[in-house]
Amino acid sequence: MSAQPVAQAAEARGTFGGDMDKGSGPVTLRMIADEVGVNVSTVSRVINSSDKEARRWASSDMIDRIRTVVAARGYQRNPHAASLRTRRSGLVGVLVPRLQDFVLATVYEGIEEAATEQGISTFVTNSLDRPENQASRTELMLSRRVDGLIFGDAHTGDPFLDTLAKRGIKFTLVSRRSGDHISATCDDIMGGRLVAEHLLATGRRDIGILSGRDYASTGNDRTAGVVQACLEAGIRIRPERIVHGGFDAPGGRQATERLLVQGGCPDAIFATNDFAAIGAMGVLRDRGITVPDDVAIVGYNDTPLAAELSIPLTTIHSPMHEMGRAGLNLLLAMLRGEPVESVRLAPELIVRASTAS
Amino acid sequence: MSAQPVAQAAEARGTFGGDMDKGSGPVTLRMIADEVGVNVSTVSRVINSSDKEARRWASSDMIDRIRTVVAARGYQRNPHAASLRTRRSGLVGVLVPRLQDFVLATVYEGIEEAATEQGISTFVTNSLDRPENQASRTELMLSRRVDGLIFGDAHTGDPFLDTLAKRGIKFTLVSRRSGDHISATCDDIMGGRLVAEHLLATGRRDIGILSGRDYASTGNDRTAGVVQACLEAGIRIRPERIVHGGFDAPGGRQATERLLVQGGCPDAIFATNDFAAIGAMGVLRDRGITVPDDVAIVGYNDTPLAAELSIPLTTIHSPMHEMGRAGLNLLLAMLRGEPVESVRLAPELIVRASTAS
DNA sequence: CTGAAAGCGCTTACAG
DNA sequence: CTGAAAGCGCTTACAG
The missing domain is CATH 1.10.260 (434 Repressor (Amino-terminal Domain))
Structure with a gap:
């Protein structure tokens, strides 16, 4: 003082x-x-x-x-004195792609809320999904003597997390899963299936997918869910109907433009993120394509803006807050030495005007 | 480990x-x-x-x-050992209304970035703008032995911060200012003036203002700026043209509905926040009022979505990131015992289709 | 049931 | 230029 x-x-x-x-x-x-x-x-x-x-x-x-x-x-x-003595800091480091992203901000809120309840403090930082940042920020967290880490920015197939695990560092994943590492995610495959079933039930047959970043399990699982469910209904989604890109509005805009160019206009677009869906709607509007008459649109996450759009957005509600809470609680259980298993939270379809024909 | x-x-x-x-x-x-x-x-x-x-x-x-x-x-x-010895933790606590809010998430990113550069770590938490949370979370931060605090949720006229200062606790404010406490904000009065000047120059004469929460200097200053500039141009804005409400899309929607009810339709609406502007546009669309022909709309903050809207939004660009950086650096200077003065960053008008008649 | 001691890993006067 | 000692505020065997 x-x-x-x-x-x-x-x-x-x-x-x-x-x-x-x-x-x-x-x-x-x-x-x-x-x-x-x-x-x-x-x-x-x-x-x-x-x-x-x-x-x-x-x-x-x-x-x-x-x-x-x-x-x-x-x-x-005095927590510093206690930490020094006990060799446990009660600190957890959290890495997210970016806190500006509503989805990850919400997941982090859940983490922070659960942490506070348990007497734990958290540090958060942005990795911007860049491997060099992931590594350097993790080391920084470790130098702060965190007891464990939570990653919201896992990249599929990246050996980084394996290396960390081998070093004996404790961590969990949220939002995205990767390999066999413990994670708290939405059941994104199921989410994708819900989307496909709804679209098929409302007469759509040619679905384009804005799949997001290719290193993120979220977009990939959601896409896989759609592909599976369509296959079961006897419909094969051609590879050129699946385009990757950023999870934000500009990313959705660009991906949609590529989608339209390379295969003509589908009768439905599934954006694996609400913000990407907003970008997609922008492109369609510019081209005079009407939603939902010409093209149905579905988003993902049930962001508050989804309901406020000029054409309210059909989307999948995912329990983002709960995901953060689960990620923190899983980590704490790991630190206590308890056996833990990954958590898959249930998605829920929210139907709005963007698919109601 | x-x-x-x-x-x-x-x-x-x-x-x-x-x-x-x-x-x-x-x-x-x-x-x-x-x-x-x-x-x-x-x-x-x-x-x-x-x-x-x-x-x-x-x-x-x-x-x-x-x-x-x-x-x-x-x-x-080992930072705990060093802190114990030096009685300085290198820790800063940050309170924001809510991290889900894009504006505060961005301000926090600036804080965190500058902190990392200076070897400082930060804890963030949401107060939801509730006084009881502000008090309890502040005490929690203090029990973590933070060296100082940054508040993004200051309430005008609330004695809370005065009490804190009297206790000798070091802190700065970001985004909102209050009393004589050191703060890093956008020059919101100037921002409001820019809006009014633009609206007047494009022929608007009856401006409605979605002023935001009445305890936030941001909305109040922006409103005051408009009122001043109009007065200088010989136009008086009647009290019923100024409505308070939440800074998000639903808040903007509700405020707009009240605005329309209590005074008829103005020829311009200034939403002191881009998200509130989105809500306002929704209401106008529902009522068949066209933007910008019937009503011009201006937002504030130049959020990425502003450019993506069906009618791209004229708005004020505010240096949110820089605000966070300045708030952290001011706090550090205070902690070093240096004399510090509040920082007002310059706003900038971004003209888009929502006001181009 | 309670005390005394050691020690976690640092920093910083104080000597030399 | 370098060392030895004290001490920051706790927790935890170890005694009794």
């Missing part, structure tokens, strides 16, 4: 009942111990025990007295 | 050249010192000095040898 050096005046503290703070900084365990008239170790034990456990360490009278003084003085443990 | 207790095997370390790690956890200063054959204090001094300063503390031969071993072993200082 104060800029002045606090000096080594630890012994000069009053016996007990001294009510003034003397500007000597935050309350320490020693101050509490002195005021109660007991050893710091006793205070430490009481503070770090539940009501029941505490009984094993101290008389109930002692427990009451300590708790009273702790509350009265507003004691807060 | 490893879950097993690392044990007190500090003395059992090889003399020098021992290349294996023995799983004894991260490299410590002591290991470096032992390998170089020098006292830890010497290593500490060299590590924490610039090239020039180091000369005062050690022979250039010593400096080289230490630097070599530090690099070879990949030594990283």
Whole structure:
């Protein structure tokens, strides 16, 4: 708090009942111990025990007295001292492609919320999906002595995460999955199937897919789900109907333009992200193609804007917040040494005007 | 890294050249010192000095040898130990209304970027603009021993920040200003003036304003700028032309509906936020009011979506990223004890189809 | 049930 | 120029 050096005046503290703070900084365990008239170790034990456990360490009278003084003085443990001693920091590092992305911001909110509930603090940073950033930011997090990491930017087939796992570093993935690493994701294959089934049921037969980045399991799984479901219905989606690109509006715009050029206009477009769907709608509008009469459009994620669009967007609701919470809780379980398994959350189809013919 | 207790095997370390790690956890200063054959204090001094300063503390031969071993072993200082000793954590807490909000996510990106450059780490959390959260999250940040705080959720007239300042807590504001507290903001009054000047120059005379939350200086200043500039042009904006509401699309929708009800349709609407502008456009479209022929629309912030809309949006570009950087750097200067002054960044008008008649 | 001691990994006066 | 010591605020065997 104060800029002045606090000096080594630890012994000069009053016996007990001294009510003034003397500007000597935050309350320490020693101050509490002195005021109660007991050893710091006793205070430490009481503070770090539940009501029941505490009984094993101290008389109930002692427990009451300590708790009273702790509350009265507003004691807060110094986390740096505790971390130094216990070798656990209660810190988690989170890497996301970009926090500006509504989807990842929401996932992170879930992570942060669950972390706070568990007394954990998080650092977040953007990797912009660039491998060199992923590596350097991970090392930076590690140098901050995080207990574990959560990646929202996993790249399919990239050995980076394998290397990390081999080093014994604990981490989970959110939003995107990769290999056998523990992850909390939406069941994107199922999501894709829901889209295909809806489109087929409403009479569409030629589906174009804005698949997103080729290194992201999200877009790939959603695409695979559509392809599977169509195949089961006897419809084969040609390769040129699947185009990759960015997950934002400009990315969707470009991908849509490529889609139209290379195969003519389909009767449905599935954008694996709502923002890409907005870009797609822009292109169609520019070309005088009407939605949903000429082309149905489906997005993914059920972003708030989806319902606000001039033509409200049919989309898949994915539990982004819950995904973040699960990713954090999985990591914590791993750190406790418990066996953990990946979580696939259920997607849900939300039908709106963009597919209602 | 490893879950097993690392044990007190500090003395059992090889003399020098021992290349294996023995799983004894991260490299410590002591290991470096032992390998170089020098006292830890010497290593500490060299590590924490610039090239020039180091000369005062050690022979250039010593400096080289230490630097070599530090690099070879990949030594990283334990920040908890250093914080405990120095009483400075290198940690900054950031409170924003909500990270899902593109504007605040971007401001935070700027904060985080500048922090990383300066070797500082940040914690972010959402307050949802609720006073009880602002208080509790601030205390939580303080219990994490942050050196200072950055608030993106300041409420005009709220004594909370005054109380904090009185407690000697160091903080800066971003995005919104409040009282005399140090802040890094866009010059929102100027931004409002730019909007009014453009609207007046293109023949508009009856401007409705979606002013946002009444506790946020952003919306209020932007509104004030419009009112001022209009007054100077001899046009008085009636109070019922100014409506408050949320800064998102639904908020803009509701505010617009109230605006239309209570005073008929204006010939221009200034939404103090791009997302609110999107909501406004939705309402107008539903009612068959055309943009820009019947009503011109202007947003604020120059969000990427603004250019992607069916009717591209005239808006004010505000340097959100730079605002975050400035907020962090101001805080750091304060912590160094330097005199600091608030920063007002220049807004810029971006004219698009929504006002081009 | 409670205390005393050691030690986590650093930094920084204080000596020399 | 370098070393030795103290101490930041905790936790945790180890005694009793």
